[in-house]
Amino acid sequence: MRSVVLTKGVPDFREGKVSFDEDGHLERGKTPTVMNPNDKVALRAALQTKVRHGGTVSLTSMGPPGYKEILVEGMRDVYADDLYLFSDREMGAADTWATAMTIATGIEHMDEEPDLVFAGFKTADGETGHTGPQTNWCLNINENFSDYPLITHVIAIDVDEDEETVRVKRLVEGDLSEIETVEADLPAFIVTDPEFEASYRKAEHRLRYKDLREETTARAEDAEDDVTVWNHEDLNLDPDFIGLDGSPTIVSGVDPIEKGEGARDATELTPEDDDAMEQVFDEMVGFAGGD
Amino acid sequence: MPEFDPTEFEIADLGPKINGVDDVDDLQEMLELEEDGEDRPPVKTLIESRIEDLEADDEEVDPETVDLTDLTIADIANMVRDVDDVDVLEDLLEREEMGKDRKGAKTQIENRIEAVTGGDDEDAEEVEYVPPEEKYPDLSHPTADKQYVEAVSGETYRDMWVYCETQHGELIDVSKEMLAKARQLVDDCNDEYGGDEDGNPEDVVAVLIGDDVADLAEEAIAYGADRVVYHEDERLARFRHKPYTEIMCHMERDWDADWRDYHEPRYNIFPATDNGRDLSALVQGELDSGLASDCSDLYIENAMISNPAKTGTPGDSKEFERILHMPRPDFSGFEYSTILCIDKPHRDFHPQGASVIPGTFELPEPDGDREGEVEEHDIDLPEDWFMTEVTDHDTLDSGVDLTGRDVIVALGRGIGRDPTEGIELGLDLVDAFEDADLGLSRGVITASYQFGGHVEQYVTEERQIGESGQEVEPPLYIAAGISGAVQHTVGMEDAETVISINTDADADIKDYSDYYIQGDLFEVLPRLTEALEQGGLAAAVQEASDD
Numbered sequence: 001m002r003s004v005v006l007t008k009g010v011p012d013f014r015e016g017k018v019s020f021d022e023d024g025h026l027e028r029g030k031t032p033t034v035m036n037p038n039d040k041v042a043l044r045a046a047l048q049t050k051v052r053h054g055g056t057v058s059l060t061s062m063g064p065p066g067y068k069e070i071l072v073e074g075m076r077d078v079y080a081d082d083l084y085l086f087s088d089r090e091m092g093a094a095d096t097w098a099t100a101m102t103i104a105t106g107i108e109h110m111d112e113e114p115d116l117v118f119a120g121f122k123t124a125d126g127e128t129g130h131t132g133p134q135t136n137w138c139l140n141i142n143e144n145f146s147d148y149p150l151i152t153h154v155i156a157i158d159v160d161e162d163e164e165t166v167r168v169k170r171l172v173e174g175d176l177s178e179i180e181t182v183e184a185d186l187p188a189f190i191v192t193d194p195e196f197e198a199s200y201r202k203a204e205h206r207l208r209y210k211d212l213r214e215e216t217t218a219r220a221e222d223a224e225d226d227v228t229v230w231n232h233e234d235l236n237l238d239p240d241f242i243g244l245d246g247s248p249t250i251v252s253g254v255d256p257i258e259k260g261e262g263a264r265d266a267t268e269l270t271p272e273d274d275d276a277m278e279q280v281f282d283e284m285v286g287f288a289g290g291d
Numbered sequence: 292m293p294e295f296d297p298t299e300f301e302i303a304d305l306g307p308k309i310n311g312v313d314d315v316d317d318l319q320e321m322l323e324l325e326e327d328g329e330d331r332p333p334v335k336t337l338i339e340s341r342i343e344d345l346e347a348d349d350e351e352v353d354p355e356t357v358d359l360t361d362l363t364i365a366d367i368a369n370m371v372r373d374v375d376d377v378d379v380l381e382d383l384l385e386r387e388e389m390g391k392d393r394k395g396a397k398t399q400i401e402n403r404i405e406a407v408t409g410g411d412d413e414d415a416e417e418v419e420y421v422p423p424e425e426k427y428p429d430l431s432h433p434t435a436d437k438q439y440v441e442a443v444s445g446e447t448y449r450d451m452w453v454y455c456e457t458q459h460g461e462l463i464d465v466s467k468e469m470l471a472k473a474r475q476l477v478d479d480c481n482d483e484y485g486g487d488e489d490g491n492p493e494d495v496v497a498v499l500i501g502d503d504v505a506d507l508a509e510e511a512i513a514y515g516a517d518r519v520v521y522h523e524d525e526r527l528a529r530f531r532h533k534p535y536t537e538i539m540c541h542m543e544r545d546w547d548a549d550w551r552d553y554h555e556p557r558y559n560i561f562p563a564t565d566n567g568r569d570l571s572a573l574v575q576g577e578l579d580s581g582l583a584s585d586c587s588d589l590y591i592e593n594a595m596i597s598n599p600a601k602t603g604t605p606g607d608s609k610e611f612e613r614i615l616h617m618p619r620p621d622f623s624g625f626e627y628s629t630i631l632c633i634d635k636p637h638r639d640f641h642p643q644g645a646s647v648i649p650g651t652f653e654l655p656e657p658d659g660d661r662e663g664e665v666e667e668h669d670i671d672l673p674e675d676w677f678m679t680e681v682t683d684h685d686t687l688d689s690g691v692d693l694t695g696r697d698v699i700v701a702l703g704r705g706i707g708r709d710p711t712e713g714i715e716l717g718l719d720l721v722d723a724f725e726d727a728d729l730g731l732s733r734g735v736i737t738a739s740y741q742f743g744g745h746v747e748q749y750v751t752e753e754r755q756i757g758e759s760g761q762e763v764e765p766p767l768y769i770a771a772g773i774s775g776a777v778q779h780t781v782g783m784e785d786a787e788t789v790i791s792i793n794t795d796a797d798a799d800i801k802d803y804s805d806y807y808i809q810g811d812l813f814e815v816l817p818r819l820t821e822a823l824e825q826g827g828l829a830a831a832v833q834e835a836s837d838d
Contacts, residue, residue: 011622014737018625026622096572097581127621127759128584130572133532137576149678150532150573153565167682172530172565174456175463180529181683194752236430238423244600248581248640252594252616253629264789266807271815277822280806283788284819285826287698287767289725 001055001159003046004107004114005080006135007039009063009070010124025256033066035073038120041192045157046118047079048198051209053161058110062086062094062102068227076220079212083223084110088231090239095247096130102242103131104138105235108145116159116166117148117189132191139189149184152191156199159186171195293317297338298328303660309337318342354379359387364395368592371403380404402595405608418603418636442579444634446554448641449487451477452496452543453560454574455511456567462507464654465562467514469647470497471655472589473560474515480591484613493557494518498542500535502528508665513657518550522668526677529684530566534676536573542668543642544578550664555580556642558615560589563646575644582644583617583630587651590616594631603636615643620758625778650762691753693728698767701730701756701783705772705793705812710740714749716816717771723823730756730763732779757782769819771812775800792816 011018011031019030046057059080061067064087071083086106094102107117117139119132136150156169164186171193172178200206232239239245269276294317297305312318322338325331352362354374359367367387374380384400387393423430451473455466473495481492497516499507501523508519522538544555555578561571563585575582594614599605617630632643693699700720706713714729721727731754742750756763757779768786772793773779780803783789791804792812801807808815 013622013625014739020625026625095581097576100576125622127619128572129568130582130584133569133572134576137536137573147675147678150569151679152532152569174458174564174566176458177687179685179687180681182679182681184679233429238427238430240423240426244598245635247600248575248579249583249630249632250596250598250601251628252596252631255627255629256625263784264803264805266791266801266804268801268807268809271808271810271818277808277818280790280808280819281822281826283790283806284698284724284767284823287724287727288823288826289723 001049001053001116001161002058002112002114003049003055003116003118004058004060004110005039005043005046005074006103006117006119006132007043007059007061007070007074008036008123008131009033009061009067010036013124020256025254033070035070035077036120036123036125038122038124038192038194040074040078040120041194041196042118042120042190043074043078043080044198045154045190045192045196046116047209047212048157048200049116049159050079051200051205051212053159055115056081058082058084058114060084060086060103060106062091062099062106064092065229068224068229071227072220072223075223076217079216083227085227085229086231086235087229089243090232090237090245091243093244093247094242095249096126096128096134097248098242098244098246099131100134100138101246102232102235102237103135104142105237106230107135107139108142109230109235113146113187115187117187119189119191121153121191121194132189136189146187148187148189150189150191151182151184153193154190155179155193155195156197157190166190293320293324295321296328297321297325297334302331302333305334305337309341312341313345315342315345318345354383359383359396360390362396364393364399367396368399371400372593374403375407377404377407380407405595405597406593406610420637442638443554444637444639446639446641447488447552448555448557448639449553450494450496450556451558451560452498452556452642453516454498454500454539454562454567454570455507456562456564457499457501457504457507460503460507462510462514463562463564463649465564465567465647465649466511467657468649468652468654469560469562470495470511470514470516472647472652476558476589476591480613483591496520496556498539500527500538502526505665505667510657512661512663512665513659514655515661516663518664518666520666520668522670524672526672529681530570531677531679531681532569532573533678534672535570536577537676538668538670538672539570539574540577541670543574546668548666550666554641557613559642559644561644561646563648568646571644571646575642578642579638580640580642580644581632582646583619583632584646586617586619586630586645586647587627588618589645589647592616594633596631596633598633601633601635615645617645691728691751693730693754693756693761693763696726696728696763696765698724698727698769699730699756699763699765699783699786700724700727700769700771701732701773702735702771702812703732703773703779704734704738706735707738707740707772708813710735710738711743711746712813713772714742714746716813716820718746718749720769720816720820720823723820728754730754730761730783732773732776733757733760734774734776770800770804771816773800774798775803 012034019027021027050057057080059071059074074080086102091102122129140147151168153170154168155171158167166188167183170180200209318338325334387396453469453473456463477493477495486492494517497511497519499521502525504521511519520542561567571582594611597608602609611633614631618627621628632640634640700717702717717729721729733755758781762782764785766787768783768789770791775798784803789804790806791800792808792815796809
């Protein structure tokens with residue numbers, strides 16, 4: 001099984017890591033960049049395939065040269081056999097359409113067609129959830145390339161190597177939440193849901209998992225020099241169709257979320273103040289359970 | 292006496308009559324007659340809104356004398372739209388700078404100045420089209436070869452199309468919300484721009500795809516559609532990416548229907564549900580256009596753009612008409628971005644696409660008297676579109692819905708000292724209420740705490756309150772160990788009574804609280820639980836003795 005995984009670097013949004021300027025705008029320069037958490041989920045799905053069926057896992061990203069570190073982070077924290085970065089000034093400031101165009105062309109440029117392409121759900125910065133599906137669409141429009149059925153919101157995957165099929169469970173939320181079982185032929189394009197869990201039921205899988213994890217962590221030490229970097233010329237990409245110039249959309253304004261005016265004048269108290277606490281109890285008691 | 296007495300007419304006849312009256316005093320008298328007579332709420336609304344419209348017209352401000360500090364930024368935007376005199380505009384800009392000096396207000400005025408002065412440049416050279424072979428001779432132009440770039444220019448676009456998602460044979464709520472919003476946007480646009488290029492009002496077109504969806508067409512009309520196009524097939528009973536995408540694109544671009552005399556829709560609106568978001572990405576990709584996902588508002592106005600990717604020439608500004616403005620929270624709920632989908636020279640980006648967060652717009656009342664057209668879309672669906680097969684499906688117990696509860700007990704990173712115990716104490720308090728549930732701040736979910744197995748199931752995004760989670764307004768909200776970042780407070784600020792517990796004497800949440808207990812939640816929560824159990828008991832005893 002040959003898997004290709006899409007990832008992106010995003011600001012580290014965990015509390016204490018994010019930095020804002022005086023106007024409340026996010027300071028990208030001062031906030032560390034990490035691998036998009038949802039993409040780690042996708043990478044874990046690819047690792048599960050490798051553990052169960054062997055093969056290779058290629059991790060790809062589009063971004064500035066510094067994103068090599070993001071790829072290495074993926075190799076170290078989850079798994080990867082090799083790393084690809086699509087990097088070029090012409091690719092900058094791309095929206096999802098132009099990003100999908102670049103990534104799909106990058107995948108097509110690899111030596112071998114993948115059996116499975118994995119993408120995560122939303123990125124923590126753009127949060128569109130579009131890049132996976134649009135990359136699938138871009139791959140499918142290329143007539144020299146296989147048509148990949150798209151399966152999104154995947155929470156569990158089983159590949160049948162002999163039948164060359166994949167069977168997944170997908171979680172769909174609407175007014176009602178539903179779980180679907182979906183089957184498709186390989187090759188296929190999988191977008192994992194944040195709720196995806198890798199599953200290693202057999203002892204041999206758990207052992208192989210452990211070995212692969214140790215091996216990839218060690219390999220990641222000096223992997224940064226081995227990242228394959230392709231620019232738009234390598235990929236034969238017309239600059240009018242990638243980056244800012246190829247993007248249908250632009251961002252016209254970024255505003256900090258307005259701080260609501262604190263309209264309330266709180267009664268301040270401490271737990272030692274029994275009378276005041278009594279007032280608080282009074283507010284609650286009307287909602288008490290009856291039994 | 293006014294022109295006529297509304298109580299003598301049926302509601303259906305009154306709309307045009309009332310809108311024909313231009314005298315506010317007359318209308319006031321009619322309102323009184325109606326109130327004293329039939330007192331029908333829809334009639335009163337009709338008259339009142341007519342009065343409002345007339346008064347708004349009267350209030351037209353004189354840009355040369357108006358006191359800018361009295362106007363909101365939106366008022367200023369509306370006002371400057373009609374000003375063509377650069378001197379007046381520059382004077383306005385100066386007065387704003389001397390007064391409140393609001394960045395937004397200045398941008399509006401500056402944009403208008405650019406629009407007015409930039410008008411001369413329109414005669415300047417059009418950006419010349421250079422074929423990619425000449426522009427980039429070293430490349431072999433895969434993008435142009437592949438069919439996926441439609442790259443049309445100067446085509447015709449009209450109408451707002453709305454993809455109406457269904458589940459179990461019914462329109463889901465967000466479909467109704469979108470239709471009502473689309474109705475309002477298109478009506479406003481028709482007023483503002485006088486309809487399409489030929490002066491005909493543009494329409495709201497609802498798209499229904501599935502098995503047995505024709506029956507929903509009337510409902511879609513009642514919620515605001517002028518026209519419903521539907522495609523039925525039993526293989527479409529459940530959402531499938533490929534056939535749904537192909538059908539919708541065919542309806543919008545390739546369908547040869549006599550009423551659809553334009554290249555593609557002007558706008559495409561989708562629900563930001565799991566399936567709706569996927570469909571939006573695929574349809575907009577295939578139509579060679581762009582979109583913004585998870586929008587929290589939509590509005591249409593002209594946009595002054597200086598981005599050379601769109602104008603073709605650095606340094607130029609160009610005004611684009613009827614641009615759908617799509618504000619959306621991003622950066623994990625830390626910021627709002629406004630996204631625009633804009634044509635570039637020699638390549639149109641239409642339809643302008645958006646998906647909207649369910650619940651963003653109000654769930655409307657249907658209007659059974661509305662009329663519209665219903666069209667069946669009937670093409671053969673090739674077997675190879677059905678690349679995936681849904682072999683089984685189950686409806687889950689409805690996820691965690693924190694809205695509608697009497698009480699929400701919300702926990703923040705104050706539980707960090709012992710996260711498992713923190714959750715336990717929160718759950719104990721939840722249990723002591725009649726109708727309560729547990730909420731969490733985003734901080735708890737992203738903190739990578741190690742939780743004991745029995746409470747782990749409670750720590751999911753489903754319970755997150757705030758910008759990227761649920762917004763709740765319960766009668767009672769208890770915030771324990773929550774600092775009160777804006778991302779959180781937008782999700783709870785409408786709660787009726789807020790009790791906060793925080794060790795910090797001055798956490799931001801204080802401004803959103805009615806009671807602020809400065810103390811340790813590990814100590815305070817059990818006390819509240821205990822008091823409630825006793826109080827509840829006392830109340831129960833009281834009630835029993837009353838009987």
